[in-house]
Amino acid sequence: MSLTDTQIRLAKPKDKSYKLGDGRGLFLQVVLSGSKYWRLKYRIAGKEKLLSMGVYPKVSLKQARKMCADAKDMLDQGIDPSQAKQAKKLEQVQAHTNNLETLAREWHKQQTLKWSLGYSVKVLRSLERDLLPYLGTLPVTDITPPQLLSVLRRVEARGATESAHRLKQVVGSMFRFAVATGRAERDITPDLKGALPTPIKQHFPAIIEPEYVGRFLNMIYNYQGTATVRSALKLAPLVFVRPKELRCAQWQEINFQTSEWRISGSKMKTGEDHIVPLSKQASAILQEQFLLTGHSSSYVFPSARDFNRPMSDNAILSAFRSMGIPKEQMTGHGFRAMARTILDEVLEERVELIEHQLAHAVKDSLGRAYNRTKHLPQRKAMMQRWADYLDAVSTD
Numbered sequence: 001m002s003l004t005d006t007q008i009r010l011a012k013p014k015d016k017s018y019k020l021g022d023g024r025g026l027f028l029q030v031v032l033s034g035s036k037y038w039r040l041k042y043r044i045a046g047k048e049k050l051l052s053m054g055v056y057p058k059v060s061l062k063q064a065r066k067m068c069a070d071a072k073d074m075l076d077q078g079i080d081p082s083q084a085k086q087a088k089k090l091e092q093v094q095a096h097t098n099n100l101e102t103l104a105r106e107w108h109k110q111q112t113l114k115w116s117l118g119y120s121v122k123v124l125r126s127l128e129r130d131l132l133p134y135l136g137t138l139p140v141t142d143i144t145p146p147q148l149l150s151v152l153r154r155v156e157a158r159g160a161t162e163s164a165h166r167l168k169q170v171v172g173s174m175f176r177f178a179v180a181t182g183r184a185e186r187d188i189t190p191d192l193k194g195a196l197p198t199p200i201k202q203h204f205p206a207i208i209e210p211e212y213v214g215r216f217l218n219m220i221y222n223y224q225g226t227a228t229v230r231s232a233l234k235l236a237p238l239v240f241v242r243p244k245e246l247r248c249a250q251w252q253e254i255n256f257q258t259s260e261w262r263i264s265g266s267k268m269k270t271g272e273d274h275i276v277p278l279s280k281q282a283s284a285i286l287q288e289q290f291l292l293t294g295h296s297s298s299y300v301f302p303s304a305r306d307f308n309r310p311m312s313d314n315a316i317l318s319a320f321r322s323m324g325i326p327k328e329q330m331t332g333h334g335f336r337a338m339a340r341t342i343l344d345e346v347l348e349e350r351v352e353l354i355e356h357q358l359a360h361a362v363k364d365s366l367g368r369a370y371n372r373t374k375h376l377p378q379r380k381a382m383m384q385r386w387a388d389y390l391d392a393v394s395t396d
Contacts, residue, residue: 002022002023003020003021003022003028003061004061005060005061007020008020008028008036008056008061009057011028011030011036012030012034013030013031013032013033013034014030014032015032016032017029017030017031017032018030019039022061022064022065022068024068024072025040025041025042025068026038026039026040026053026064026065026068027039027040027041028056028064035055036055036056036057037052037054037055037056038052038053038054038055038056038059038064038067039051039052039053040053040067040068040071040081042071042072042075042081044075044080049080049082050082051071051081051082051085053067053068054067098139098140098141098183099136099137099138099139099140100131100132100135100136100137100138100139100140100143100174101132101136101137103140103174103177103178103183104127104131104132104136104174106177107173107174107177107178108120108123108124108127110177111123111173114271115271116265116266116267116268116269116270116271117266117267118244118267118269119269119271123170126163126166126167126170127170130151130154130155130163130167131151131167131171134150134151134154135147135148135151140175140178140183140184141183141184141185143188144188145188145189145191145192148168148171148188148189148192149192149195149196151167152164152167152168152192152195152196153196155167156196156197161196161197164196165196168189168192168196169189171189172187172189172190175187175188175189207330207334207338210342210346210393213338213342213390213393213394214393214394216325216330217237217390217393217394218394219323219325220233220234220237220323221234221394223319223322223323225319225322226304227289227292228289228292228293228301228302228304228311229301229311229315229316229319230319231285231286231288231289231292231301232246232247232301232311232315232316233316233319234285235282235285235286235289236316236332236335237335237338237339237390238279238281238282238285238383238386238387238390239261239276239278239282239383240335240336240338240339240340240357240358241263241274241276241336241359242269242333242336242359243313243316243331243332243333244267244313245263245267245268245274246301246316246332247301247310247311247312247313247315247316248267248299248310249261249263249299249300249301249310250298250299250300251290251293251294251297251298251299251300252298254278254286254300256283256286256287259277259278259279259280259283259380260275260276260277260278261275261276261278262274262275262276263275263276268359269359270359270360272359274359275376275379276357276383277376277379277380277383277384278383279383279384279386279387279388280384280387281387281390281391282383282387286300289301293307299311301315313332316332317331317332336358339354339358339386340354340358342389343382343386346389347385347386347389349382349385349386350378350382352375353375353378353379353382354382356374356375356379357379357382357383
């Protein structure tokens, strides 16, 4: 005999659990607490099983019968409804954890193993500002090229076309990671080829004409600011590292016996350890600076306000401005372009030596990537020739 809503509603708990049958294996189980649970008894492959179908009244009699009919249809097709239920539950859990934010943070965590700390923070900040607030909650497989393009155009609209292109590259890497880990079928970013305007390539301002280098160096030598900033300015053209690598230099990295500055990969843009051979001139500047900060700070060029912190990233730029050198003419990064151009075009040094010393990701004929010790003796000789050249042009 089939159940009625009235019968179910009036069913009271007894001294032990009992069942109210509705037919076709569907029944309502009333437990000691008074709660009422829908269950379906069925057999598959000769084995009796129970399927939980919810709690009354949240699941009504009509809904329970519909669920029972669906389960019977599955059984007719040889499908176990209990296993189908578990698979659907797992799919829902995976969909919840397979959103773009979860993927992005997992991808970022993996990438930080080969990135410098500064670059890692920069990428995460970009994701949290420009991508995740708009697409972070969506399942990876549901994100469409037009949706991604709308996010990229937000970045472009504020005049940051290069940032939009970089974000597109980051998302592409994330999607390829998703494909590799079975969470997406393809990378959607190639669909956006040509959808963003090509950014205008802008190089860092730099003094690269040999006739002006000597005059510029003399301005540095005569700088009237603090001794620490003057030492940093004097060392910068001799080592031509990136500005952050210079200002964050630490005494533990400097070896006066071997005349080397060994920078940890955690500080490098490439994430690889880097060796800077120190010319006689560079060593002399560092030895003089050691008398100032070597016993009071772990940093070669500490902040004037706090010796436990490195020099401000604006210190070099402020020094340029105080010397009357406009930002359109020279930046802290410009020392790299200066060295790259003159070492190649004037001193005719081997390009691979220059590229290795710039800590660029050089690959040899066999496809092997950057090696910090590659050509080290030759690079030491090149760095001394470079220092001697700078001495010569600054005394002309």
